[in-house]
Amino acid sequence: MSDVTAHGASVRIEHCGKTFSDGTRALEPATLDIARGETLVLLGPSGCGKTTMLRIIAGLELPDEGGKVLFDGKDVTSMPIERRNVGMVFQSYALFPNMSVAENIGYGLKIRGLPKNERIARVAELIRLTNITGLESRRIDQLSGGQRQRVALARAVAIRPGILLLDEPLTALDAALRDRLRGELNRLLRALGITAIYVTHDQSEAMELGDRIVVMGKGRIAQIGTPREIYFTPRNRFVAEFIGAANIIEACLENGQLVLPGGRQPITSRINLAAAVAMVRPESIRLVEAAGAALSGVVDSVTFNGEKQRVVVSGASDKLLAVDAPNQVQIKPGDRVGLSISPEAVRLLPPED
Amino acid sequence: MQYGASSRRGAPWLMSHKFFVRLCLLPLVVVTAAFFLLPMARLAVTGAEGPQGLAGYLAILVEPRYRATLINTVLLAAATTLVTLIVATIAGMFLQRHRFPGRAVLIAMLTFPLAFPGVVVGFMIILLAGRQGLIGDLSNRLAGQKFVFAYSIYGLFLGYLYFSVPRVILTIMAAVQKLDTGLEDAARSLGASPWAVQRDVVLPALAPAFVASGAIAFATAMGAFGTAFTLATNIDVLPMLIYTEFTLAANFSTSAALSVGLGVITWFILALARSFSGSAVAAAG
């Protein structure tokens, strides 16, 4: 194992923006620090600039004038990818069809002029590490999607990169395989201790893999934080809605209470606001007896999901409210229900621009 | 950790990707500029260097002899195109839609003249309709009269047909293969007769292939030289006129002007077809 363990490099990008030649702004100037050995996930919907940021870090795109990329404090902005010593896993894997599995994994080592016996040893170790023993001499078109993904990962890691870049590496796989490989990938990244930057649009992938998550939208960084921070304390409406399910409540605030059509809901702060925006996760809302509840409404629909049931309540907030109820609760549309939400669960968001 | 560990391979600018891509393109640009663009420019200039100057180009249309040849050539090319399309569509659709023993051999027979240059095609026509040709021989035996038309415009027409039919058959077969048979089934389910299906569904769907391959047949027939050269020198078509003006009359400016005119026509036809059919279209030599 020690043979493939790399000391990750730290990465800093400074004011890196990207405007393409046709004038579209893919990325607003952004600054970001990534620590040694950290796994950072760039998360966002398609077109949010996450892949552009990854490609700038990789050296596949130049940032706009004034942007800088530093590896371990050294400016690598104008250095092309082939001299940055980064490992990269592409969404389509980019495996060379003209080479066998072993040749693919060993290609970076061959380029580096590693003696043949060392090369063979390193390739063998990676094949073992990524669980693809027996496939060494296969052609790429004889591999399944999952096998290709592993070869791509082995090939990227083989060169002992300072930084591993992964561009939606699991997106091309079906759901069950994706879940399994996600776990394997997580263990491998931890074992290697490598700095990894991982692009995905899948929030559960981001939650599981990321030490920190950078949520991006419309070419901007919306929030940077640990998965917990991002989930529990989203900084704005975009993050709240993109990560998990969220009820967005627009109401006026009086003495620390949201004034709603179905009653009043206290929050932790005591401010007054004519137009406040707040967020409550469905799992933070408890169904109680309607009589005596501070906030109540009428059940609009019930969807049974197995582990829980999603109850949609009307008349409580300005819009429909989604509530996660335990799967045993007997409830049906038309029932009058009370809603109990602890003040800490209500997150006040800045008003929209 | 060493970044730029491989900088020993040379100065960074030397192997930068942009530089490498430009380097890859350079030979082509040089070859094309020196041996195609420059000569074509020279040709265009020469066309205007005759006694009439730029009006030399106008002479193609104004001078009765040139105009008659131009019209002759266009008519011949149009007839070739029309007949080729009809023949190739019937044969191509038949071959693509039916499976029968000997089909592969038949396809091979229909496509093997693909690589014949114009001169060889001319010789094939001589063997068919020349002085010692098969048709003359048969007609002599049957009717006591020898039919010899290889050296006339009909011979040339037959030659162009020989040249174009294999190409167009291949195009039509490929287009028929790509047809969605679901459309035909749908039309039939709506009560259309087999003929109506052909007329309303199949032929319209093949239109792009007709346009593309028809344009190739037309442009090729306009510019073909080898077949006309082999068959005779007294058929009035544009390529022969250019050739005689250049080699026999040493009339460089006229032949240049006529060549430019011919090139513009064939290019225009192909460009037009391409804008219709959306695919790459090229004349065959």
Added chain:
Amino acid sequence: MRDRLIFAGQLLFTLIVAAFLVVPAALSIVAGVTMSYFRGISSGVTLQWVAQVWNLYAGTIALSFLIALATLAVTLLVGVPAAYALHRRGGRLSRIIEEVITLPLAIPGLAIALALLLTYGSFGEFRRSWLFILVGHVVFTMPFMVRSVMAVFATVDVRTLDEGAASLGAPAWRRFRDVIVPNAVPGILAGSLMVVTLSLGEFNLTWMLHTPLTKTLPIGLADSYASMRLEVASAYTLIFFIMIIPLLVAMQLFAEKGRAT
């Protein structure tokens, strides 16, 4: 019943078309090995005409092969890197270059030959050498090579493969050698077959560019059609068939393989 009639009618028509194409070729093959074509095959089978052609025209065959292989070499060395560059660069300029190099397909060979003669005809040494013909063939066949290779690049994601190799540390020229070219092999082969076949049969340009000392096979053919007896012309054509048909078969096999995958 009606269906069978239609089928029979179409089959008959197709057979007539095939006969139109094949019969003259068969006649020429027969004529090439017949003592006297006028008297028919019963006059005896002979190889004397083939031998005579060989004596008279072996030089044209050799020169045709030389030019075809040289054309292939130039189109490979120039065309394959250019196809890669045009594909990778994209953009308007690349499209314009592609259009320009494709023009020789749309312009009659006669016009291109005239243009070359008017421009370089006075360079005596060059004009008299086979290189003059080579230039014409290169201009004429280049688009086939470039487009054939670019067609393959359009189906394999070359850009990502290139980036993948770069991420592993390979400099541009090694990526080209190790990844780009090996994955373009089907296009390179198809293009090569096309270039060689076209060059061997090229007449329109070559007739204008050749000199009495630089005659290629098709020039010799035209020569024999004009001045030799039918049997000799046929024997010469037969030799041409023998050379060109393997190439044609290879090309068809390729096209089928390309369609199958």
